[in-house]
Amino acid sequence: MAINRNVKVLIGTAVLSCFIGASVYASVTPNKFPLTPVHEPEFYGSPSSSISSAVALPESSATFSTSGTVPPLLNKDGKTVYERYGNTEKQAEGILKNIEKQLKEQGLSLKDVIYLRVYVTPDAAMGGKFDYTGWFNAYAKFFNTKENPVKTARSTVGVAGLVNPDWLIEIEAVAAYPTPHDQD
Numbered sequence: 578m579a580i581n582r583n584v585k586v587l588i589g590t591a592v593l594s595c596f597i598g599a600s601v602y603a604s605v606t607p608n609k610f611p612l613t614p615v616h617e618p619e620f621y622g623s624p625s626s627s628i629s630s631a632v633a634l635p636e637s638s639a640t641f642s643t644s645g646t647v648p649p650l651l652n653k654d655g656k657t658v659y660e661r662y663g664n665t666e667k668q669a670e671g672i673l674k675n676i677e678k679q680l681k682e683q684g685l686s687l688k689d690v691i692y693l694r695v696y697v698t699p700d701a702a703m704g705g706k707f708d709y710t711g712w713f714n715a716y717a718k719f720f721n722t723k724e725n726p727v728k729t730a731r732s733t734v735g736v737a738g739l740v741n742p743d744w745l746i747e748i749e750a751v752a753a754y755p756t757p758h759d760q761d
Contacts, residue, residue: 618691618753620728627713627721628731632691639754641683645696645747646672647739658701658743665700665708665745669715672748677719680752688725689752695733696747707735712746 615635622630634640648668655661662668677687697712699705712733721728739747 617756620691620730622728627717627728629728630730632730634691634753635756637756640691641680641685641689641752641754643676643679643748643750645749646676646679647741647744647747648672649675658745662743662745664702665697665711666715668744668746669695669712669748670718672746673715673719676748676750680750683752683754685752685754686725687719688727689754690720690727690729690750691753692751693729693731694749695731696736696739697733698736698738698745700745708745709733709735 615633617635618638619633620629621632622628648662649671650661651663651667651671652660663671673687676690680686680689693716695712697707697709700708700711716731719725739745
């Protein structure tokens with residue numbers, strides 16, 4: 578019994594010692610990235626990139642997120658996916674225009690978008706390859722432009738398929754309300 582109790586005391590002392598040592602280290606080690614208040618969305622990354630690598634928001638920021646937005650039907654009587662919905666670039670343009678309408682209903686614009694999550698499917702007309710270039714071309718018409726200099730943070734993911742086999746792309750957007758913002 579005495580050995581067991583001594584082992585418990587020894588383990589407890591070692592754990593407490595590690596905790597105290599870590600606390601002292603944390604209190605005397607300067608933070609490499611001191612926390613400073615962020616008053617509006619801040620975008621980080623390479624100036625030469627068309628997207629941001631990260632976005633910081635003010636603590637009190639409210640955001641608006643869209644569900645996956647899909648391409649608008651261009652011609653219900655079209656014989657091919659391209660006649661019905663267009664290629665990846667055309668579908669992406671239609672989606673971004675729809676997202677722009679959703680944002681406008683909330684008092685926002687594409688300038689408030691901080692993040693995009695994009696799903697691209699293989700395009701049969703490109704030998705079953707993903708048309709990332711088509712998506713990038715559509716993005717370049719709406720972001721990182723003279724009219725809208727915002728470079729969103731973004732993920733682009735190749736997926737096997739979407740709910741409708743005619744859809745080559747689906748986009749989710751996150752926008753930040755300007756501060757201060759009163760939802761009512």
